[in-house]
Amino acid sequence: MSPGSTVIDLLIEARWVVPVEPHAVVLENHAVAVDQGVIVALLPIAEARAAYAPRERIELGEHALIPGLVNTHTHNPMTLLRGLADDLPLMVWLQQHIWPVEGQVIGPEFVRDGVELAVAEMLRGGTTCANENYFFPDVIGATYRRLGFRATVGLPVIEFPTAWAKSQDEYFERATEVHDSFRGDALIATAFAPHAPYTVSDQSFERIRVLADQLDIPVHLHTHETAHEVEEEKRKSGLRPFQRLQQLGLVNDRLIAVHMTQLTDGEIAACAETGVSVVHCPESNLKLASGFCPAEKLRLAGVNVAIGTDGCASNNDLDMFGEMRTAAMLAKAVSNDAAAFDAAYALRAATLNGARAMGLEGKIGSIERGKQADLAAVRLSDLETQPLFHVASQLVYATGRHQVTDVWIAGRRKLADRILVDMDVDGIRARTHAWRDRIAAIDAHG
Template identity: 50%
Template sequence: MSHADTLIDARWIIPVEPHATVLERHSIAVRDGAIVAIVPPAERAAWTADDTVSLPNHVLMPGLVNLHGHSAMTLLRGYADDLALMDWLQNHIWPAEGKHVKDDFVYDGTLLAMAEMIRSGTTTINDMYFFHGAVARAGLAAGLRTFVGCSILEFPTPYAGSADEYLQKALAERREFIGEELVTFTLAPHAPYTVSDDTFRKVVTLAEQEDMLIHCHIHETRGEIDDSLKAHQLRPLARLDRLGLLSPRLIAAHMVHMSDDEIELVARRGVHIAHNPTSNMKLASGIAPVQRLLDAGVNVGIGTDGAASNNKLDMLSDTRQAALLAKVGSLDPTAVPAATALRMATLNGARALGLGAKTGSIEVGKRFDAIALDLAQVETAPTFDPISHVVYAAGREQVCDVWVDGRHLLAARTLTTLDHTALLAVAESWRNKIAAR
């Protein structure tokens, strides 16, 4: 007889690896936060557990990896809508952030975002913002696997006054959380249009010295490319390549406007891409060439971006949008099929973050970062193909259970680490403050 801490019996398991596989009526055995066995029906009687979870009409699958977000900006959800990117940033978002962004804003906004993400099936967030200690503390409070992107710009904000100060604070705050299993700091130069050549060079050097990932907005709009040609006589990617930024350390957010040569370049350099389909549509940035990138061997994950430009942190929705946008953008209905989209939202994101050996799929030896969706709803009946349903039909309200590192963060739709009522009160308090200003 074999024993586990937790045994989960599921109607369907989508392991993601092997690709496009569905296991029926299997069980997952978890011990000390790790997957120790995937148990077929014939061997189920040989297992006992301290805790057994029955999911008779459910899909069990890896947790979703949100590869690009600005969690604290959830407090600015709906604050400025239906605007072009630079108008939205320069005339609305940056002024509001200048008035309100401090440690408490970031902690409260990030915690609110993490509650939403957990309830939507996200188990890992690759964030980018300010007051990095607040982001890390929120991640630890929520139990979410958290990558803390330390924003770097040339101009002052309430957090820092110069590029060097951003870098110094990033490294200082990082030191406070070394050894925390669920918290990883990254360097996050904002974008080519807000960061100088000299600062990019410093970021590359620091990333190599400290063994850190780099997270940056790149090629989000045509205007960004046109402005770079005027200022540098180079497209942003070519400029960043000269500066040494393009490498497997880099997670490039957006990458909407790309030539064939640029696709070949990022494939050769091993760059990872965070595709943000809903944000790109809402800000009219364009349609990223996702299928062409995948065909070239580029690792592409999916992100929600922030709630101020999405306006929800719903990775299931963005996974669906990624599949549909790839089809309409290429006029090819076979582009980014459901299993590929699901892989982008899980294992591809994990690999971009250096977690491919730890999470992103249901495999023996990996940490148990997983979610369950209840398909016994009229919206997902009948079920012929669970993978198709997860991508094209299921909604975040069907996410019933979430585990990170074996810890049960959402149990039967109830948050176990966060207080739902208290979060609503905090959000309302911030709404009143922001509206009053």
């Protein structure tokens, strides 16, 4: 230890650091200093070695160090339904396969085992935070916390009885209980998660608006996912779903609007004016033929656009590298502009914009002093990412998630040279196989 050196927990030295903020910056031969889970400095390697005496030093001579990816729309217990009913329209998929199977398997064990499988997959793909939307949020949050994974856990509201709650009042009572149980948690936040305008009443939305303000939490909502949804709402109420949400006071900076494939220019302008965040789920929308989110129009209007995978039952993976690439390419095709949704913005949408949607931009989403050390190291020396001219372009357009070697959440290493830390991989695989057999038998007799 050199005289005057400051002792810290961890120093990560990388060939490139992509901090995301400032935008489109790539720093060569830089180091991130971490202490007590927090980033204390980002500086050239030589300066870092002179200033700090780390208890642990990681040298990443062939890697880009990026903020941990933020998956801003997931249904992670549904990893256990991956590939169950592919190549079907949305409502056939839901009503004839997913919902009937869920009705027979949903419960704490299904949720716990699905989330654990999802965490393993996400960590191996550089994702360190998920915005979760599913039933049994108490179990979901407890599982994420046990595994040391960061998440915003949705508090579900829907108008029909489920295994989680039987009445409108019970949904709200349980939501409040779960929120209180995670209040102040270092890793777990909460959001209201009303399913969609077509499954949630005006009365429930009004209660959500009041409670979201009181509890200071976001509202995470599927909306304008398909043209059919919009037409059905117009037939029932005479309003587009977004108009109905406006009348109910939900179009504001708390709203995390997911999918948004059917938007008018006026609705885009309203999102920008009120601070709505839009979550683009390109691969799920493509696979279910739901439509195309006008992601570049939203970006140009100043809307905060984040990226999510949706659930594994409709995607069929939690691969945020694939999602970034698809988001960027789809935006170019939809806008007929090859310069649209460029690589730097795609990476931002998959990190800082997701954090902002959840109200976590002060904690995560970029590599900045004072933020949590949620980080992912991506090896760029593989033949598949050679030659390398532009780091951000390579990350978005050529890199596969298998090139993620190391991941940290709040400074704790969760993936070490592709090996999951403190996770029972064999146990996860065995439990997943057992669920596969049970679910296949149910679907066969459905």
